[in-house]
Amino acid sequence: MRILSSKREIDRFLAGRRLALERAEAVARPILAAVRRGGDRALAAYTRRFDGYRGPLRLDAPLLKAAWEATDVGLRGAMRLAAGNIARFARLQMPREWRRAIAPGIRAGQLVRPLESVGCYVPGGRFPLFSTVLMTVIPARVAGVAGVYVASPRAAGPVCAAAHLARAGAVFAMGGVQAIAALAFGTETVPRVDKIVGPGNIYVTAAKKLLAGEVGIDMVAGPTEVVIVAAGGKPGWLAADLLAQAEHDPQAAAILVTTSRRLAEAVAARIPARWKNCTALLAGSLEQALDLANRIAPEHLSLADPRWAGQVRSAGSVFLGPYSTEAAGDYASGPNHVLPTAGVARLRGGLSVMDFVKIITVQELSRAGLRALAPAITTMARAEGLEQHARSVEIRLRT
Numbered sequence: 001m002r003i004l005s006s007k008r009e010i011d012r013f014l015a016g017r018r019l020a021l022e023r024a025e026a027v028a029r030p031i032l033a034a035v036r037r038g039g040d041r042a043l044a045a046y047t048r049r050f051d052g053y054r055g056p057l058r059l060d061a062p063l064l065k066a067a068w069e070a071t072d073v074g075l076r077g078a079m080r081l082a083a084g085n086i087a088r089f090a091r092l093q094m095p096r097e098w099r100r101a102i103a104p105g106i107r108a109g110q111l112v113r114p115l116e117s118v119g120c121y122v123p124g125g126r127f128p129l130f131s132t133v134l135m136t137v138i139p140a141r142v143a144g145v146a147g148v149y150v151a152s153p154r155a156a157g158p159v160c161a162a163a164h165l166a167r168a169g170a171v172f173a174m175g176g177v178q179a180i181a182a183l184a185f186g187t188e189t190v191p192r193v194d195k196i197v198g199p200g201n202i203y204v205t206a207a208k209k210l211l212a213g214e215v216g217i218d219m220v221a222g223p224t225e226v227v228i229v230a231a232g233g234k235p236g237w238l239a240a241d242l243l244a245q246a247e248h249d250p251q252a253a254a255i256l257v258t259t260s261r262r263l264a265e266a267v268a269a270r271i272p273a274r275w276k277n278c279t280a281l282l283a284g285s286l287e288q289a290l291d292l293a294n295r296i297a298p299e300h301l302s303l304a305d306p307r308w309a310g311q312v313r314s315a316g317s318v319f320l321g322p323y324s325t326e327a328a329g330d331y332a333s334g335p336n337h338v339l340p341t342a343g344v345a346r347l348r349g350g351l352s353v354m355d356f357v358k359i360i361t362v363q364e365l366s367r368a369g370l371r372a373l374a375p376a377i378t379t380m381a382r383a384e385g386l387e388q389h390a391r392s393v394e395i396r397l398r399t
Contacts, residue, residue: 001242001268001275003261005282013279014295021220024206028177032207035181040188046178051153057189059155059171067160075158079165082332083134089334090142090353099362105369111360115140115216117147117191118356119183120168121198122159124175126249129199130158131330135337136198136351137166143356147191151179176200180207184215197351199224199338218351222342223251226326227293227315230304231259231286233322238263239270241302244327246277255296256280257289297345300326316345371397 004010034042040057047053068076099109120136123129133150140148150168152159153175163171172190174182180200186192195216196208208217226245228238242254254277258264264280271278283289290311293301297314306320316339319326330337338351365373374393381389 001271001278001280003264003268003280010281021206021209024202025210028203028206028210031177032181035178036185043178043182043187047174050176053154053173055173057172057174059160064160064164067157068164071161079162083138083165085332085334086134086138087142090139093353095354105366105372107364109362111362113358113360114144115194115356117193118145119193119196120150121196121200122150122152123200124153124156128156128159130162132198133159133162134166137168139353140356141167143353145356151183177203177207180204184211197355218355219340219344221340221344224248225253225298225341226300227255227257227296227298228302229257229289229293232263233304235266235270238267241325242278246275252277254278257283257292259283259286259289297343299339299341302326314346316340316350
């Protein structure tokens with residue numbers, strides 16, 4: 001594990017965390033165009049070529065139920081526990097409808113309406129992340145989305161079992177750019193969706209970025225990452241948390257930020273040399289350590305002391321105290337594990353039930369309420385050169 005202490009070393013390291021998608025976008029563009037033109041035929045060809053899969057693309061309820069029944073009883077119990085916590089957390093996050101008087105004669109509020117359909121992408125490369133099925137499908141169901149579909153390459157048994165538990169409408173055995181294209185455009189077999197959510201490799205991310213606007217997306221994200229801020233603690237525990245994140249992907253980043261060189265060296269001694277994606281950054285003070293964490297804006301931020309939470313400005317999800325291991329958030333504690341990476345946490349938090357609803361504002365004015373606003377409305381409208389806006393108010397007050 002590298003230990004970086006100079007400002008120059010740390011700045012160079014932080015600059016290297018930027019997500020570069022240009023090369024992946026060049027690969028994605030022709031695949032998107034081919035699926036747009038060719039539908040199922042192109043989708044099946046890419047699925048055979050990249051995933052080696054020749055089975056049915058659409059897996060419906062009977063197959064999902066069979067996968068659930070074939071799943072180990074212990075794993076089913078673990079999934080149920082996780083699903084219950086994820087659903088409870090999503091219900092607590094759910095925005096509420098309201099309508100109130102905000103001035104005499106003026107009532108305003110909001111309606112909350114679910115999206116019609118969403119596609120949940122579930123990685124299936126090095127590890128089939130069936131936990132991502134729970135993290136994406138369950139909040140969509142809590143939000144009231146009618147059409148919730150899962151796309152996952154080769155659709156391994158646990159993925160289908162989780163889809164049954166979470167009540168997905170169907171699972172599509174497809175992955176990569178071609179899966180994003182199929183969900184965005186629709187094919188003879190795959191329904192077109194309003195929004196695509198879920199993590200994926202750099203090509204999946206590039207495809208989502210290219211299609212943003214034509215279809216809704218949750219975020220543009222890169223390889224997974226964790227930042228641990230600690231001035232002390234058990235080196236073995238800290239090393240275990242770094243390795244837990246590092247094992248996801250060679251491009252993953254597992255970063256310890258500490259004021260203690262002794263602690264950094266003790267943690268480094270517990271990390272085998274083959275784990276090249278673990279790094280320690282030495283800060284001159286706790287304030288500098290927390291500033292570094294905010295500059296990184298990490299996907300996962302672990303703080304040894306819960307009192308430091310008030311200084312967090314940017315993070316996907318925060319884990320407070322020594323027992324709040326990031327793995328708990330990956331699986332079963334309730335908050336979502338689909339989180340922004342590569343600095344995107346400067347702009348938004350993690351996936352939530354709010355990604356699956358629309359907030360529609362409502363306003364109702366009485367004659368007296370409109371009369372009270374009329375001078376401001378007409379003055380502003382005419383200052384902008386929009387005469388008919390002003391007249392639409394005045395005609396109501398004259399007749």
